[in-house]
Amino acid sequence: MSLETRPRSASARHAPVRDSVTTISADGSRPFLYPADARGRFITARRLAAYLLIAVYLLLPWIPVNGYPALFLDVAARRFHFFGLTLSAQDAWLLFFGVSGLGFALFFLTALFGRLWCGWACPQTVFLDYVYRRIERWIEGDAPARRALQDAPMAAGKFLRRAAKHALYALVSLAITHLFLAYFVSIPELWLYMHEAPGEHWASFLFVFIAAGILYFNFAWFREQLCIVICPYGRLQSALTDDHTLVIGYDTKRGEPRGKLHGRVGPVSDWPRDRSETGPTFGACIDCHRCVQVCPTGIDIRHGLQMECIGCAACIDACDEVMVKVKRPVGLIRYDSFAGFSGGVTRWLRSRTILYAVLMFVGAAVATYAFSTVKPMNFLVYRMTGAAYFVGHAEVRNQFMVRLVNKRTVPATFTVATAGLPAGVRQTGFGAPVTLEPLGESVSPLILLITRKDYTGPFKFSVQVQDAGRAFTLAREVEFIGPDARLLREEEEEREHEGRERQEKKHD
């Protein structure tokens, strides 16, 4: 490791290059970025989207649906409430649809629009740009002011601003994590926790403080490093783009060779040629570096599609603003596909997008079906531990346990019955309907007996559960088993034979 490298100090500012990461200096330190403010249609639209998402996050635990918060993952009771639908632990496999459905939707969107998720909907971007960076902007001013503050020596003014900023960061982080906890314990419960000593709820207390600490670290300092180094999803999204995917890019054909303005205002055709007529013809890019200044990940979009780009569209708005000022057409940096940038036409209908759409549709259909079959109760039949069957003096016996789960938030009554039993079978247990308290569960025995002579071999029957309102019936097939019927016969005959002998003896 003898290599000498020219150290760059953390605050030294370098133009982004293709061979290195802007936010990793030659000495390994992290140059902090001060992205400049941009204004424009995408920034406005993103702001609206972000506020909407934040509002949804803030409000979901407060809106009651069917007596429970709209989204309430009650892990302690293993009941999961989604907008009035309640799932039990036995339905947890449906979470799979949540995970893979999100995955498929993102595949589809990414094939069409690139890293749309990263720039528009990812909590990292939404909270960073529209909560934490807003606080920073408010307290420390715009990018040059923030940079100046960073370079200034630590004095009372700087200290106060910094302290205020970090205090607000910490408060916001705590608020976000508390609300997150509310998704799992509900708001009233959370309120209770907050009023009691931390010792009463150690696990929750630790969770909130550790999570808030992580959030604080992430949003106050770590920021774009999460997207660049940690997050696998950004990379997979990049791998899902193709020539017809809309990405944010720079129109090299129009922009190059870039050059300073030097009075060349207006559309390219209007520019004065170089006096010599042999000099270079300039492209539309005036090399003003606005696109670089506004970038929150420290790249130069003119280098092409890069790993760091989260698709926030700030450079589009920044460039458009400049283009309007110099009276050139906007869209030098824009959402377009590679095909579009190279002069072709973007194809929206491609085998991939169609395939994803079909898969998404199929997935949605399966999910809808699966969710629609979720009944407000669950039941399970299993054999009692001990033995497969019992052979009594007169009868063969099978013992089952039936677990009933009420997923409703009101008491419910169920009748449990059997169907398809052959002659000679007797059932005990579940003589009367069972009433379960809200979200309650019960386990009760169901015992079937068949007389020896009626038993001819294993048979299947069904256990059915019906709710009191007869709104639905659930059934499960179960098998009744016993010993080899011929053995039973033999034993029976032996016994009869013995009995007869005994009687004969008596008669003698």
Add this chain to the structure above:
Amino acid sequence: MHASPPPPDEPGIKLREHSYDGIQEYDQRLPNWWLYTLYGAIVFWVAYWFVYMIAGLVPADGAKIDAEMAKIAAVKMASSLDVANDDKFWEMSRNPVFVDAGKQTFNSLCIPCHLPSMRGKAEIPTAVGPDLTDYAWLHGGTPKEIYVTVSKGVIAKGMVAWEPVLGQKKTAEVVAYVLSRHQPGETITVQPPQ
């Protein structure tokens, strides 16, 4: 076939001269924070080893699980009674709070075999379970023996071990309910199980 890589366009980044089959290497640093995670993990190991192995501040797994299970056992004892104490059972069986609770459990779980009357085969000869109201017991008739029978079950006959399903408190309540049909000191007989 081997396109030579472009030279770095910034002087701070050093490209090593040596080329292996056309592959060259920069010599850039990774973020310092990445290194700190490695150092942090090493420090964590030192601290962890010190706490567990050298200072012995935390009990070993075996001792820990024993303590946890003891705590659970304590909760069980606190929530019910000394299950080896016959007198306590008799006391419970005269307390309507326990007896009613036990009756409720009995009626939801035990009546398929022992019937609501508790009389089992004595009432209906084809019932599965034996009579629990008479003085003849198959598996011991003292309160603590009855408790053992209910909690551990009689697997060969189909009597389930109920304690893992019900917990100690509810199991004890059921025993109290059964005992409420008996008197302390009554003469009992024990038939050996056939």
Add this chain to the structure above:
Amino acid sequence: MTGQKITIEFNDRIVRQFMLASIIWGVVGMLVGVLIATQLNFWQANFGQAWLTFGRLRPLHTNAVIFAFVGNMMFAGVYYSTQRLVKARLASDFLSSLHFWGWQLIIVAAAITLPLGLTRGKEYAELIWPINLAVAVIWVVFAVNFFWTLAQRHEKSLYVAIWFYISTVITITLLYVVNHLSIPTSLVHSYPIFGGVQDGLVQWWYGHNAVAFFLTTPILGIMYYFLPKAAGRPVYSYRLSVIHFWSLVFLYIWAGPHHLLNTALPNWLQLLGMTFSLMLWAPSWGGMLNGLLTLRGAWDKLRTDPVIKFFAAGVTFYGMATFEGPLLSIKSVNALAHYTDWIIAHVHAGALGWNGFMAAGMFYWLVPRLWNKPLHSQSLANIHFWVGLTGILLYVSAMWASGITQGLMLNATAEGGTILKYPNFLETLNAIRPLMLLRVVGGVLYLSGFLLMAYNVWRSIRGASAVNGTMEVYVEAPVAGEKLGVAGTFLNAPVLYTGLALLGSFIWMFTSGWLNIIGLVGTMFCVLLAIGHFQTRGTQWGEWYDKLLVNALPFTVLTFFAVAVGGLIQIIPMLTIDRRLQTEDRVARVYTPLELAGRDLYVHEGCYNCHSQMIRTLVPDVMRYGEYSRLGESIWDHPYQWGSKRTGPDLARVGGKYNHAWHYDHLENPRNISVGSNMPSYTWLKDNPTDYAALPTKIRVQRLIGVPFPNWSPAMIDTLAKEQAKDIAKELRAQGRYVDPDREVVALIAYLQCLGKTWEPAPTAAATP
């Protein structure tokens, strides 16, 4: 300095052979995977055939994917890149061919023996001893061929890919030999010389590092060659290569015990397993980032080039799996995740994402170069990528959901934490059935993508003529002063400081009192000195390392020391200490002859693939299965059967829990007892005769490896076994089940009924290391 110029032609034939073999075996391995995943949903999918049951095919699946698919892929990549990186043709065409054909023969032998139930009963080390010997020989052939090539190299300096290959060759040799030490009882059966906890420790030292040095380091080497080649970019950081290579090979070895967390494994080993796993995160991500940031400069190619797509996704999955690994090694996380499908999700993120995608990227890159013809279809390759990625997403998310659901249900308690909420294991199994089905869908999608690649490759090479690469090299005269020698290898700042600091830390770890403090102070002193030295004389370190890179043997020796340390520290104390002291408070009695026969059947049918015999020191485990397992209860178990997955419940204390008839009915058809069980029906057990004749030899071998069986005569053994079988059959008869006492089912019941009942209080107090 330029010498004579010569042209060399590479041996690319062997690369083509290994590559095609990898694709073929990949299809086989994945097909078996899909079949056994189907069996978890539909138990009938073994068609009533013993050789198609899950317990026998799961080892075939893992062995096929690891050693046949990834193994062949790795040999292809290693041979292709090494020849070019060291500018030399492979040393011996004969050894290369022997390597290839020998390896394929081994795979065929494995594919025959494993379904027959011929197994050693240790995960990823199931192959029987004659095949073990063959593997060892062929691996040595590979090693000789590889190092011989290095010796003939025209490129003196070793590139980072070669470092990883060197670590692979030597470490796998070490691991394989130690974990396969066994004594045969017949041509197809042997007992491992280690038993109980020793066997478990050696097994996971091997098993974990098979992942490290068979599935990770060679693939990292392959990444370092093929990824910059495909991207046309320089590697991001040389110094990162240095740091992450040495820290990775040193740390990886230590992490093995994280497979045995919360078990009876002594605490100090668990602690090392967990903390070293946490330390592994940074080096693993160093490799991931070096690959990723190398690709960064060619990010726009990601849009069009399938090779880059596969590499980018492969590296990303490597990052995900190596983040998840340390997470799962935290004891409290492990308490929930271990034995569940979460672990299955984890390994498949690695196998499908990292190994499978790196392989695909490499194959797509190699085909046009090895056959001098463009790939048949780029768009088909792109579809392979999308379908494969979808498959991984489905598979992994299904298994995550499944593992966490089942883990939470198994741990759920009621009545104030005094009883289990779901005491019946089946309830938790039935809750994840739909997810196990979705995993099949994910697997089928992934396999479909792989088949697309096979088709694409076939269409590309059909009718194409194979070409061998050539290169013009200059034969250079050796430079004076390049040799390091023994002194140059060891007596230099980096090695001395590292060695002394490690020595100090070991003294600190394993001593008490003054020595302990001296160790700690010494370590800190060494570290501070090293930092000071590096700050002032860093160039010396760099120059020494540059010199080390042209000295292959010293490099190999240092790598060997780096990987050997961890194993020595962990395993030697466990092997040298008297087994009888590793008992905690209980010591097992030896098995009766019939129980031993039953135990061998348990291994033979691969029961350990779904059932553990280890009750962890965790409340839900103890509540569900009984008292936690003690070391002494399995000290005579060769091989140990602690297991690593609970598709069914733990069996450590199943003995006496049910009567014989219960087991008989359950083995005949598990659904007789357990509604909704997915266990196969072992109907053949009541037809197959128990192999009494093998027992005397087996017991003699057990005595040889230290199990205190009495000195029974063969006749005595036969009588004992048959007497016990008769007793069990009689009892079964009383319970209404007729069975011939000399059938396998009786032996297996004898074994199952003794589980958890063979211990006696230990005579002496338990000892700690």
